[in-house]
Amino acid sequence: MKIRFLLLIILYHSIHLTAQTAKIDTEKLLEYYETQRYGDAAQYLQSIYPEDSRDSKALTQIGYCHMMAGKLPEAEKSYLKANSIQPDHLPILFSLAHINSKRGNIANAKSYLQQIIRLDSLNFSAYKQLAAYEDTPEARLSLLKKANTLNTKDPDVAYDLATAYKDLKQYQQAYNVLETAIASDTENFTLQQAQLPLSNQLGKYREVIEVGEKLVKNHTDANVMNEMGQAYFHLQEYRKCITVYQALEELGMQNEGTLYYIALSYRELKDYDKAAIYAQKTIDEAISEHTSLYYSTLAGIYEAKNQFNEALTAYKRGLTFKASYGIYYRLGLLYDLSLKQPKNAIVYYHLYLKNKPEQEKEKEQITYAKTRIAVLTGVK
The missing domain is CATH 1.25.40.10 (Tetratricopeptide repeat domain)
Structure with a gap:
């Protein structure tokens, strides 16, 4: 109820701004919002304001309703008109970027986001969104670094930046970015899971086991178990390595790598018969049926x-x-x-x-x- 009440206050404030130059039935409009009948809300507002209206607040409100109703061409038309009346207004530019992104016009979306950055060089959201449209790893990395500098706690940026570092084989940097984000949200399992392969790359095997056990208790995940198996192998805990990977095999989730580690573990334990069996399984798994x-x-x-x-x-x-x-x-x-x-x-x-x-x-x-x-x- 509290959330609903706050939503109504926000919507009322928005409507009040547009209602200062025209008579609007706020109760009727609020009902449209509350029941998510955004198309009806847009139609109602258009019946109040003339087609040649120069009220930018009314135009953005109509544009918002069209956007929420999925009528993107109509939404863009309203926001473009509002932009011509009130240029360089960040909320309008963000809405235009969003609409163009939804319609697949990436060039226009990027252009609006770049305009926002020129107006506000510290706008975190603009850097975050723009990074998603970059083609080269280097350009994407640069924007994500800037966004992460502005907000080191944002989990989405931390994840994407770590992935970009990982793709460039900069494992320590990727690990550090996630470590900072995890420190502010110690129950973020997505970030912890993303950090596991980096921890393995950096030789933090005990950490992989400790975090992995916690993650598996929350949800059995093949990727987590795979990383744990590798850590056990590098720690020379071959029996545990075999146990983890055979559990995946029983679930039908084995792959070439997991079978290979089982073969190596049996070899280290001098159980050559089982090592041979799993070596052959590895070969069979590696060969595509095609x-x-x-x-x-x-x-x-x-x-x-x-x-x-x-x-x-x-x-x-x-x-x-x-x-x-x-x-x-x-x-x-x-x-x-x-x-x-x-x-x-x-x-x-x-x-x-x-x-x-x-x-x-x-x-x-x-x-x-x-x-x-x-x-x-x-x-x-």
Whole structure:
């Protein structure tokens, strides 16, 4: 109730400003706001003020209602008119930047934010928003540093700045930014989780374990457990490393890296049988199920360039990852039509048929392979 009361006071003040030159039914307008009928509120205000109104407060109020109703072109029109009457007014410029951002016009959004910074070089919000639109890591970093200088406690800027430092491999700077923000909000789990990989990079393994255990109690997260597993490994606590990563495996959340650390941990414990099992699991995890398809595509490109030996190598390389009746068929064609090696062609046509291609989908190919086997066998 207190929040609702405060909202009504704020809205009343806003309406009172626009009502000084026109008669407005404040109760009616407040009802529109309270029920979030912003489109109706905009329509009502437009019925009060003439289309050629020069009242900037009324125009911004109409623009705000349109913006909240999702009618961005109408909102921009009102704010542009207000801007022409009252240029360099920061709230209007922020609204125009927001509208252009929502409409995907990044160039205009940036232009309004840059104008705000020229008018107010210490405007934290403008630097924060502008950073999101920069293309290069260096430019983004520069703006985020400025925003962070103005407000070191803001969690969003701290997170984004730390990420920018991390991308540039400036791990200590990233860690320091998060450390400062966390000090002002010790229960911000998002910032603490973002700091974990940095702590690992900087060798703060005990810290990773301590923070990680607290985070896992709040919510089981694979990324947190992954960082904890690495920390345990570097601390030579191999059993704990295995326990953490096998817990991920049981949840189906393992990856190449977690399986690799399990293999290394078993090796350090001299349990070579299990180390071998997990080394093989690591290899299997690292190989994409689409790898054979990628090699098949590469081979097809070689064929198109009449580089038949390279195509042959690529097709066979694809088969080392996964048996594929498609590749067997392509090899049959390659040996048959391009390399003129009928014996090899027969072998691969047979392998194609033996691998049970889909009867309907591969109907023509199956018929062709059988026909060519008959012809080539007859030639023999």
